[in-house]
Amino acid sequence: QQQVKQSPQSLIVQKGGISIINCAYENTAFDYFPWYQQFPGKGPALLIAIRPDVSEKKEGRFTISFNKSAKQFSLHIMDSQPGDSATYFCAASRETSGSRLTFGEGTQLTVNP
């Protein structure tokens, strides 16, 4: 079973704090790990992605940390803002499956002002 497990299900952070969302996967053939952000009433949109040949990728306030041996990856949101309040999905795919993504269950992030 190609599963991706995500935690926590919900997260409340104060403005300026660090938000951390974790994902774990089972299939070692996965070679692409994106994070999608979804605002209420909208479709998900790609936020940031990483491949397993690097352990970290940073784009602005968003960082993915990747631990290949533990089969885990996480999203860190630095200086969290109320505008970051959304649902975040981790996902994974493997080259031989084309672009089919296996998604985690999602994390609803609320950043209080």
Place this chain on the structure above:
Amino acid sequence: NAGVTQTPKFRILKIGQSMTLQCTQDMNHNYMYWYRQDPGMGLKLIYYSVGAGITDKGEVPNGYNVSRSTTEDFPLRLELAAPSQTSVYFCASSYARRGQSTDTQYFGPGTRLTVL
């Protein structure tokens, strides 16, 4: 570019009714996907298509059918609607090259379906 558009935005069906969810993309993407999103369950792939005339089952295909006669359109058909099909449905598209898994999927705004 409008991106990925979906119609309708909302729909209420009675048990046993049928309907088609429409999806169109104007980005000339070869891959298209249908997902359903249920609370706390993430997005589950229903069907996908790698090009016109080619479709394949995803993780949860039962109760649904698709067709892909053009590059732009990928309708999802629900036959004999059941309460278990109450969900939010998202269509997505991507430009995928053979053997490459790193292509961004672009999602539509979704269709909220309730089956009573």
